[in-house]
Structure formats: structure tokens, C-alpha cells
Amino acid sequence: MGKNKNFKGPQRETNVSTKVNADKMKSKINKGGVFVYTKALSTAELAETLNIPVSDIIKFLFMQGKMITINTILDDELIGTVCLQFGFDFQKKHIVEAENFEEVEINDDPSKLKERPPVVTIMGHVDHGKTTLIDAIRNSNLVAGEVGGISQEIGAYQKEINGKKITFIDTPGHEAFTAMRSRGASVTDIVVLVVAADDGVMPQTIEAIDHAKAAGVPVIVAINKMDKPGADPDRVKTELMSHDIIAEEYGGSNICVEISAKKKNNIEGLLEAIILVSEMQELKANPDRYALGTVLEAKLDKNEGPKATLLVQNGTLKSGDFLVVGTSYGKARRMTNEHNKVLKEATPSTPVVVIGLSEVPEAGDRFMAFSDESEAREIANKRRLIKENKTRNATSAASLDDLFNLAKEGNIQRLNIIVKADSTGSAEAVKASLEKLSTDDIKINVIRATSGAITQSDVLLASASHAIIYGFNVRPDALTRAKAAEEKVEIRLHRIIYALIEEIQAAMKGMLAPTMVEKITGQAEIRKLFKVSKIGTIAGCMVTDGVIKNNSLIRLMREGVVIYEGKLGSLQREKDSVKEVKAGFECGLTIEGYNDEKEGDIIEGYEIVEEK
Numbered sequence: 338m339g340k341n342k343n344f345k346g347p348q349r350e351t352n353v354s355t356k357v358n359a360d361k362m363k364s365k366i367n368k369g370g371v372f373v374y375t376k377a378l379s380t381a382e383l384a385e386t387l388n389i390p391v392s393d394i395i396k397f398l399f400m401q402g403k404m405i406t407i408n409t410i411l412d413d414e415l416i417g418t419v420c421l422q423f424g425f426d427f428q429k430k431h432i433v434e435a436e437n438f439e440e441v442e443i444n445d446d447p448s449k450l451k452e453r454p455p456v457v458t459i460m461g462h463v464d465h466g467k468t469t470l471i472d473a474i475r476n477s478n479l480v481a482g483e484v485g486g487i488s489q490e491i492g493a494y495q496k497e498i499n500g501k502k503i504t505f506i507d508t509p510g511h512e513a514f515t516a517m518r519s520r521g522a523s524v525t526d527i528v529v530l531v532v533a534a535d536d537g538v539m540p541q542t543i544e545a546i547d548h549a550k551a552a553g554v555p556v557i558v559a560i561n562k563m564d565k566p567g568a569d570p571d572r573v574k575t576e577l578m579s580h581d582i583i584a585e586e587y588g589g590s591n592i593c594v595e596i597s598a599k600k601k602n603n604i605e606g607l608l609e610a611i612i613l614v615s616e617m618q619e620l621k622a623n624p625d626r627y628a629l630g631t632v633l634e635a636k637l638d639k640n641e642g643p644k645a646t647l648l649v650q651n652g653t654l655k656s657g658d659f660l661v662v663g664t665s666y667g668k669a670r671r672m673t674n675e676h677n678k679v680l681k682e683a684t685p686s687t688p689v690v691v692i693g694l695s696e697v698p699e700a701g702d703r704f705m706a707f708s709d710e711s712e713a714r715e716i717a718n719k720r721r722l723i724k725e726n727k728t729r730n731a732t733s734a735a736s737l738d739d740l741f742n743l744a745k746e747g748n749i750q751r752l753n754i755i756v757k758a759d760s761t762g763s764a765e766a767v768k769a770s771l772e773k774l775s776t777d778d779i780k781i782n783v784i785r786a787t788s789g790a791i792t793q794s795d796v797l798l799a800s801a802s803h804a805i806i807y808g809f810n811v812r813p814d815a816l817t818r819a820k821a822a823e824e825k826v827e828i829r830l831h832r833i834i835y836a837l838i839e840e841i842q843a844a845m846k847g848m849l850a851p852t853m854v855e856k857i858t859g860q861a862e863i864r865k866l867f868k869v870s871k872i873g874t875i876a877g878c879m880v881t882d883g884v885i886k887n888n889s890l891i892r893l894m895r896e897g898v899v900i901y902e903g904k905l906g907s908l909q910r911e912k913d914s915v916k917e918v919k920a921g922f923e924c925g926l927t928i929e930g931y932n933d934e935k936e937g938d939i940i941e942g943y944e945i946v947e948e949k
């Protein structure tokens with residue numbers, strides 16, 4: 338989103354300056370001169386710089402069949418056309434937007450690209466053998482003459498098979514993967530999904546699949562524990578099919594490799610599969626530029642100061658380069674690899690431990706290397722200012738408003754959505770209707786569609802994938818809502834499919850009207866029920882969150898699913914009718930027109946208010 342596709346970045350050979358000289362842009366140039374520009378300009382700005390009447394430009398373009406105004410932002414083609422017409426040469430200069438290097442998309446000259454090793458993360462359900470597999474790979478001695486074990490200190494390392502390298506990131510579990518992605522860092526090219534052959538697909542298996550899908554990363558299945566008597570690889574493959582992981586032998590694109598991590602059986606087969614998949618991906622990078630990459634982990638070493646494991650993702654990091662990491666800078670004073678060997682340089686996909694940073698960065702921070710210390714310092718300072726500003730004006734990461742604003746700028750390509758519904762059938766229906774909304778410009782990407790309440794795991798996935806969560810007849814509990822607020826994840830709740838569709842369509846068109854939204858006032862849990870003739874069921878409740886008001890709208894929920902919506906009939910504390918009851922107090926209440934409450938049901942009070 339909003340990426341500058343023309344970013345060139347500092348190249349070692351050309352030594353492009355990263356300094357932006359805004360003043361140069363403003364000075365007028367003479368006819369016959371070269372008009373050097375750096376970004377799209379409005380008609381008025383172009384007219385001023387070229388020193389020609391703006392009406393001449395508008396008239397000329399009108400004759401060319403282009404309707405523009407003085408405020409129209411002209412693209413490169415229009416700028417070029419105008420320059421030629423009015424007797425200027427023109428040249429677009431690419432400015433390195435060094436202070437926001439996370440945002441840029443490297444667009445190297447294809448002739449400079451060289452193959453790079455794939456970066457692999459191992460995921461899977463607990464106890465299915467991730468750690469055992471990681472150890473088996475770490476300790477495997479595939480290359481003759483490879484000396485020494487791998488230092489435990491580095492959470493990433495490379496292995497070589499048939500002359501090709503593979504980079505493994507070692508932090509098992511999904512949190513590392515999710516945490517990185519939620520910070521915008523995508524480091525993994527391939528996910529190896531470990532599934533125990535005697536246990537099959539389990540909740541965290543599905544979670545891992547969701548994460549891989551959301552990241553758009555291919556999945557290789559390692560069917561583990563094949564040495565066990567109960568091993569049933571076919572069952573695993575069948576179960577995976579309902580999660581869109583289709584084995585090659587079943588006509589799909591996912592390679593499944595049967596292994597035993599414990600007995601170290603067929604580890605080579607798995608590595609060969611990784612090479613195969615990486616070759617299909619054609620992973621490439623430009624080793625001739627200054628390095629760009631991501632911090633995998635970092636700590637403060639008592640003797641050596643900040644010590645970080647960096648993954649070089651593009652370019653080459655050389656010992657002595659200056660690094661901007663997060664909002665600090667430093668020098669790559671010493672670099673070592675997983676065998677504690679000192680390296681002079683690290684090429685793309687190489688993990689290295691670096692000493693010499695001024696602060697301990699965070700895992701997931703991006704870094705960029707520079708040749709010049711003052712430049713690195715200046716950029717780090719700028720980034721600090723930007724960060725402080727951002728924290729001050731923190732807004733949600735992914736929200737319909739964002740979609741709306743980005744759509745207005747014509748700037749969005751993809752909207753990730755998580756659907757939670759009251760049944761699998763309606764989840765599928767909502768998913769299908771949403772995916773149909775995809776256009777050439779905006780792809781609607783449903784990364785999870787399941788039945789059940791909205792949970793914290795949904796919020797984490799949403800946060801990692803910048804997704805919006807849509808609840809269809811289901812709700813989050815108070816804890817999940819708090820988590821969503823903390824992670825700045827937007828949860829939208831709907832009861833009617835077409836209302837949901839309309840909302841997204843409107844946002845996609847950049848026409849989101851101010852809407853009426855629901856504000857939850859509080860929740861109460863039903864602890865005891867009393868049947869009273871004439872009155873009906875009185876629910877003895879504990880208000881667990883916020884406040885329950887006698888005139889508010891309510892919904893009754895059972896295990897996160899909405900059972901009934903309506904109004905309260907009465908609200909009492911002890912024997913008295915009251916207007917409201919706050920969290921921490923008990924109350925008795927009836928629901929108008931409904932008597933089938935159960936103990937443990939949740940009553941949620943809400944109001945409809947106009948969104949600002």
C-alpha cells in the first residue's frame with residue numbers, strides 16, 4: 338500500500354545520494370533546459386517551474402483529449418508530454434526515501450538480480466515435533482567437511498544441500514511469525530508445516546495454515562512421526578484438504594514429505610522439497626546494493642553491548658557499514674555467522690549476529706545500511722521524529738476508514754478480512770459473497786472464515802495481517818474487545834449479509850457515508866434463573882463489564898453466539914427497579930418477550946450512536 342515502486346535505494350556502484358534537495362525543485366528553469374523532477378506534480382506546480390502559463394498547459398492537454406484542471410496531479414507520461422511540447426528535456430530523479438525504508442518496494446534492474454536462498458519457518462501444533470525437527474536439521478551434517486555445531490545463540494542459520502543453501506529461522510511457534518508480520522516484516526518465503534502422522538490436523542495446525550495463507554507463503558507439509566505404529570499419512574492429507582492444503586498426489590500444489598524427526602529419517606527429502614519450492618518461487622535479490630533486512634532477535638550482551646541477529650534480505654551487509662535500525666543507528670563493528678565465524682560480508686538471505694549498534698532493537702525492526710555515518714545518524718533522527726508523531730496520532734492499522742481513504746487515493750490493492758459466523762454454513766456464505774466483491778484494483782482476501790465467537794486468536798491474526806474482523810451474528814467477549822482495542826484491530830458486527838456487503842462495497846468505492854454504529858455499554862452474566870408465573874423468567878445476573886441500563890437494547894449470547902435480540906423488560910437491584918447497574922453488582926432482569934435464558938448466558942447492552 339502506498340509503496341514507492343520506483344525506489345532505487347543506495348547502490349554500491351552508483352553511490353546515489355540519499356539526500357533530498359527540495360530547494361532545487363522549486364527553482365525555475367529555462368527553455369531548452371532539463372526539467373528534473375522527483376515526484377508527481379500538479380498542473381499549477383509544473384506551470385510555475387517551467388515558467389509557462391498554466392492555461393497553456395491545460396489548453397494543450399485538452400487538445401490531446403485530456404481533461405485536466407490546475408489541481409490535477411500529472412503522471413510521468415503527462416509531464417513528459419508537456420515538457421516536450423514546451424521545449425524542455427525532462428528527467429525523473431528517484432529519491433531515496435531513506436527515512437521510511439519500510440514503505441519502499443525495491444525495484445531493482447532485473448539484470449542485477451541474483452538467486453538467493455529461501456528463508457524457511459517451521460510451524461505446527463504443539464508436540465507435533467517442531468523442536469525435534471529443528472534440532473535434526475541443525476545437527477544434520479549434510480555437507481562433508483562442515484565443522485563445528487551451530488551456536489545456540491543465533492536463532493537462524495543456513496544449511497546446504499546439493500550445493501544450495503537454505504536459511505532456517507528457528508523460533509518455533511506462531512508467535513514469532515505473527516509478531517514479525519504484525520510489525521510489517523515479512524521474512525519467510527516458505528512455511529514447513531509439521532503435522533504428526535498419528536495425531537492429524539489440530540487447532541494450531543489450522544492456525545499455522547491461516548498465517549501462511551495470510552502471508553501468501555507456500556506451505557510444505559512435513560508429516561512427522563512416521564516411525565510410530567499409528568502413523569496414518571493419508572488421513573493427514575485428507576484432513577488438510579478441508580483447509581485448502583492439497584497434496585500433490587491428490588492433484589494439489591502442496592508437497593508432503595513423510596519424515597521422522599526423532600529418527601532423522603528423510604530430513605534430506607524435506608530439504609530437497611524446500612529447494613524445489615524455492616526454485617519455483619524464483620527468489621532473487623540484488624547483492625550490489627547496501628543491505629536491507631529485518632532484526633530477528635536482539636539482546637544486550639554484558640560485555641559486547643547490543644547484539645542483534647539480522648537477516649539480510651536484499652543487498653550485501655559489509656563489516657563497517659553504518660546501520661539504521663528502528664530509530665537508532667550504529668556500525669556493524671563485527672559480524673559473525675552461526676558457527677561464530679567472523680564475516681566480512683553477508684549476502685541476501687544470510688543471517689548474521691551484529692555487534693556495534695547503539696541500542697537494542699526489537700525483533701521485527703527493519704534495518705538499512707549506509708556508507709556514511711552522518712547520513713545514518715540523520716536518518717535515524719528523522720525516523721525518531723516520525724515515530725513520535727505517529728504515536729501521538731495513533732490511528733487504527735486496518736479499518737474501514739483506512740480502506741475508504743486509500744480507495745480515494747486509488748492506493749489499495751488488498752483488503753484482508755476474517756469472518757466469524759454463527760455456523761460454518763453462514764461463514765462460508767459470507768466468505769463467498771465477500772470474495773465476489775474483488776475487483777481488478779482491490780482484492781478481497783478472506784484469510785479465515787469459521788464458526789464461533791470472535792476470539793483473541795482472531796484478533797492476533799487480524800493484527801498480524803492488517804485484517805478487519807467481521808462478526809456475523811457472533812460477538813467478541815469483553816477480553817477480546819480489549820485486545821482488539823489494544824492491537825487496533827477493527828471488529829465490525831452484522832446480522833444481515835447484504836448490509837455487510839453494502840458496507841464493504843461503499844468503502845471500496847471510497848464512499849463510506851457517516852454511519853450509525855453500535856456502542857456496547859456493558860455485559861452481564863446470568864448466574865441464576867427464577868421462573869415466576871405472570872412475569873416469566875427473571876435472570877439473576879452479575880454485571881461483569883461496563884453498565885447495564887434499563888432502557889438499552891440488549892442481545893442474549895450463548896457461547897459467543899447471539900440467541901436473541903431485543904430490550905429489557907425490567908431491571909432491579911434487590912427489590913427496587915433501577916435505571917442502571919454497574920460492573921461488580923448483581924441485578925435481576927427480564928427480557929421483553931423472551932423466557933428461555935440459561936445460566937451462563939451473557940447479556941450485552943448496547944446503544945446506537947452516530948459515528949463521528
Ligand code: GDP
Pocket residue numbers: 461462463464465466467468469470509561562563564565596597598599600
Ligand atoms: P513441538 O512442541 O512441536 O516442538 O514438539 P517436540 O519437538 O517437543 O516433540 C514432542 C514430542 O514428540 C517429543 O517427545 C518428541 O520426542 C516426540 N517426537 C518428535 N518427533 C518425533 C518422531 O518423528 N517420532 C516419534 N516417535 N516421536 C517424535
